[in-house]
Amino acid sequence: MPASRVLDELLPRRSGPLPRVAVIGAGMSGLVLARMLTGAGFGVRVLDKGRGPGGRLSTRRSAEGGAFDHGAQYFTARDPLFRALVDAWVADGVAAEWRGRIGTLTRGTVTPAKEAVRYVGVPGMSAVAKALADGLDVRTGVRVERVAREGQAWRLTSETGEDLGLAEGVVVAVPAPQAVPLLAGAPALAAQAGTARMSPCWAVMARFDAPLAVELEGAFVEDSPLSWVARDTSKPGRAAGERWVLHASPEFSAEHLEETPEAMASKLVEAFGQALGRDVRAVEAVAHRWRYAMPASPLESSALYDAALGLGACGDWCAGPRVEGAFLSGVALARQIAER
Numbered sequence: 236m237p238a239s240r241v242l243d244e245l246l247p248r249r250s251g252p253l254p255r256v257a258v259i260g261a262g263m264s265g266l267v268l269a270r271m272l273t274g275a276g277f278g279v280r281v282l283d284k285g286r287g288p289g290g291r292l293s294t295r296r297s298a299e300g301g302a303f304d305h306g307a308q309y310f311t312a313r314d315p316l317f318r319a320l321v322d323a324w325v326a327d328g329v330a331a332e333w334r335g336r337i338g339t340l341t342r343g344t345v346t347p348a349k350e351a352v353r354y355v356g357v358p359g360m361s362a363v364a365k366a367l368a369d370g371l372d373v374r375t376g377v378r379v380e381r382v383a384r385e386g387q388a389w390r391l392t393s394e395t396g397e398d399l400g401l402a403e404g405v406v407v408a409v410p411a412p413q414a415v416p417l418l419a420g421a422p423a424l425a426a427q428a429g430t431a432r433m434s435p436c437w438a439v440m441a442r443f444d445a446p447l448a449v450e451l452e453g454a455f456v457e458d459s460p461l462s463w464v465a466r467d468t469s470k471p472g473r474a475a476g477e478r479w480v481l482h483a484s485p486e487f488s489a490e491h492l493e494e495t496p497e498a499m500a501s502k503l504v505e506a507f508g509q510a511l512g513r514d515v516r517a518v519e520a521v522a523h524r525w526r527y528a529m530p531a532s533p534l535e536s537s538a539l540y541d542a543a544l545g546l547g548a549c550g551d552w553c554a555g556p557r558v559e560g561a562f563l564s565g566v567a568l569a570r571q572i573a574e575r
Contacts, residue, residue: 241320242267242367243274245566246573253277254403254545256572257391259379259417262290263558264549265408266367267565268572273371275573281371282391282399284378287361288368291525292558294359295440298519301474303440303467304360305523308453308480309333309353310558316566317559321354329366331357331471335452342458343512345450357472382407382417382546389420389546404545404572408565410527411552421546424539431552434485435492436462436528439503442519443477449511460487460506481507485529496522530556538568542575 253276258265261283269279281288291306312318324330333355339346356362380394382405391399407414411431418425452469456462462484468476481503483491491499500520508515530552537554540547547568551557554564 241316241323242270245271245316246275246569248274249276249573255280255388255401256404256406257282257389257399257402258406258408259283259382259391260290260408260550261285261288261364261368261373261375262408262550263292263364263367263561264551264565264568265406266364266371267562268406268408268549268569269371269373270367271566271569272572277573279372280400280402281368281373282377282379283373283375285375287365287375288373289361289364291528292356292360292364294356294361295523297440297442297476297478299442299476301442301468301476301478302359303478303480304355304465304470305438305440305480306525306528307360307558308463308465308482309355311351311353312559314559314563317562320562324356324363324366325354327366329357329362330354333470335466335469336450337453338451338455340451340454340456340464340510342510345454347451348455355470359473379417382420384420405547406568406572407546407548408550410550411530412527414548414550418539418546418548421541421544424541424546424548427534427536427539428548428552430532431534432531433527433552434529434531435488436485436525437483437488437491437499437503438523438525439481439483439500440519440521440523441479441481441500441504441507441517443479443515444518446477447479447511447515454510456510459510460484461503461510464507464510479507485531488524488528492524492526496524499524533560538564538571540568540571542571547572
């Protein structure tokens, strides 16, 4: 079955007038929900502040023409429904299994990790987001600042004051701290979202002029400012070269949250060398700050929803800190909206 149909057919097709739904955020949760509700006949519009759909499922171009997955590094599939979608992505060529050697790196000492099946988007992680967004009404480059009640609907306004229209239902699919002010019309939901804590992450995209002699393609790093490193060019469908993504630990990222990208690029490339037990020099190193990278304390609810108000929220901060968690949260909220 094509990947698009896996989600399009999850909900029964409804007839007659259905509520208009505005989805704020075009990451995994928001796109999955939008796909399901659109398939059921709802009028759905997705709004996102980024240049393209994906959120942390992002891919950034390198100066020499390659690319980096500087957000989510890979995903696993345990839930049967998510496995069905991933299988369809693989069949469509949108995703593939990443068979790189994964382990632990501690100051030059390598320890292999337990084997697991890991998937990545092809030719970058953003490919799965683009596949989900295909055929949807998605507008990027717009930041929603206000969601205000107007009669039996909600009026959305951008940070520039642009009127983004009315919708009977609104879904907030952004990180919890950004969701709180958008949920102000439902104080109970805003309070719940406010209890979810998210950790930051500095990510460095480093390019080297020659292959590094490293026994692993991906490693969880211990005793270091880094938490994870990956040879991005080892993933299927990537352009040739020696490109690595370096993720700082939540603690180090929080401590250095307001430092400049240039300073963080230097610090984390140096930390990479220390983790390897030798000096390394990158020919290109660019840092990106994910202020809300991972849920440190996700909620116990798979999604938040006030049926009377038609206002809800979803994301990995609800259902668990993985790509699969974001997917399941979007599915759960779409089902609640369709049922009520």
